Amino acid sequence: MLPQASEGSAEVRARVTHARRMQIERYAALGLARIRTNAECDGAMLEQIAAPDRAGLTLLREAADALSLSARGYHRTLRVARTLADLDGEEAVARIHIAEALSYRGETLRRAQVAA
Numbered sequence: 230m231l232p233q234a235s236e237g238s239a240e241v242r243a244r245v246t247h248a249r250r251m252q253i254e255r256y257a258a259l260g261l262a263r264i265r266t267n268a269e270c271d272g273a274m275l276e277q278i279a280a281p282d283r284a285g286l287t288l289l290r291e292a293a294d295a296l297s298l299s300a301r302g303y304h305r306t307l308r309v310a311r312t313l314a315d316l317d318g319e320e321a322v323a324r325i326h327i328a329e330a331l332s333y334r335g336e337t338l339r340r341a342q343v344a345a
Contacts, residue, residue, distance in 0.1 A: 248316045275308055288331070302334075309334075
């Protein structure tokens with residue numbers, strides 16, 4: 230038997246809608262109305278709007294060294310962390326968001342290794 234879902238579809242939809250609204254408003258406030266989501270944000274702007282707290286930055290830097298992340302991989306992780314913070318309704322990216330983003334990266338790497 231599968232465990233009970235902690236969130237239903239309506240709750241997930243509401244969180245995603247709120248996160249999207251946060252992103253649209255963030256970029257509009259910065260005068261970047263052409264950007265609507267974190268996925269559309271360039272690396273320089275991403276570092277500004279997704280700057281993690283001290284613990285998160287330390288974790289991200291250590292992971293970048295340990296995993297030999299390219300600049301693209303570093304920014305991808307930061308972009309996912311920013312989106313996770315948005316889904317949590319948080320203005321700031323925290324260590325927990327970096328850790329979760331890195332965990333998804335690890336899962337992707339494991340799947341690629343199994344497939345090879």
